[in-house]
Amino acid sequence: MQWLHLGIAIIFEIAVALSAGRAEGFTNRRWTAATLLSGAAATYFLSLALLTFNVGVGYAIWTSVAGVGITLLGALLFGQRLNWRKALGIVVIIGGVVGLQLSGAA
Amino acid sequence: MSNSAPNPARSWAMLLLAGGFEVGYALAVGGSEGFTRLTWSLVAVVFFLLTLWALSVALRTIDVGIGYAVWAGIGAVGAALLSPVVFNETLTAFQAMWLAVIIAGVVWLKLADRPQEAPPAAASGSRELQGANV
Numbered sequence: 001m002q003w004l005h006l007g008i009a010i011i012f013e014i015a016v017a018l019s020a021g022r023a024e025g026f027t028n029r030r031w032t033a034a035t036l037l038s039g040a041a042a043t044y045f046l047s048l049a050l051l052t053f054n055v056g057v058g059y060a061i062w063t064s065v066a067g068v069g070i071t072l073l074g075a076l077l078f079g080q081r082l083n084w085r086k087a088l089g090i091v092v093i094i095g096g097v098v099g100l101q102l103s104g105a106a
Numbered sequence: 107m108s109n110s111a112p113n114p115a116r117s118w119a120m121l122l123l124a125g126g127f128e129v130g131y132a133l134a135v136g137g138s139e140g141f142t143r144l145t146w147s148l149v150a151v152v153f154f155l156l157t158l159w160a161l162s163v164a165l166r167t168i169d170v171g172i173g174y175a176v177w178a179g180i181g182a183v184g185a186a187l188l189s190p191v192v193f194n195e196t197l198t199a200f201q202a203m204w205l206a207v208i209i210a211g212v213v214w215l216k217l218a219d220r221p222q223e224a225p226p227a228a229a230s231g232s233r234e235l236q237g238a239n240v
Binding site for chain 2: 064
């Protein structure tokens with residue numbers, strides 16, 4: 001259940017990133033509202049996940065996997081190149097999450 | 107980006123502040139226990155707005171990739187170090203090592219997202235996309 005909550009929180013955190021990027025320094029009202037709403041949803045589901053996860057562990061997985069999602073979406077939707085450096089970062093993060101899970105922290 | 111650069115020291119102070127707010131946010135979200143505890147919940151909301159504000163001010167002058175790397179690094183390291191203190195949680199050495207791997211990965215990933223290699227003409231375009239990285 002905590003993984004489901006964390007997954008939903010990660011999806012909303014990616015939405016925060018996408019909408020904040022369009023909020024033009026929070027001068028665009030619609031995207032600013034989208035940023036705040038998705039931020040509120042991300043925060044709520046993160047708090048549910050943290051009922052089970054250690055705070056430091058859950059937070060790190062949340063922010064880093066959201067980062068992976070943002071980079072992958074950038075490549076898929078916005079035509080950003082996925083160079084070896086980004087790929088390495090993604091592999092390291094996923095390896096770390098798997099390692100944490102196997103070590104019983106997550 | 108450098109057209110309206112005021113004071114770099116101030117921007118960096120703002121970025122460090124944003125990282126500190128993010129640590130407060132992480133701890134308060136954890137302490138809110140699913141937003142069932144009022145005080146922690148209110149503190150979480152305040153830190154959420156503060157971190158968003160401070161980060162957006164800092165990123166007016168600091169390179170987005172570097173700014174995110176520093177901000178995310180401070181937030182994750184701070185939360186990892188302080189949450190055992192605040193919440194009486196335990197972490198084995200192995201778990202701490204994997205946590206360090208994840209945090210190093212996210213800092214690396216944010217740094218790799220810099221549009222540095224792009225030619226000047228393309229740089230403004232990728233800058234815009236970088237904005238989608240908040």
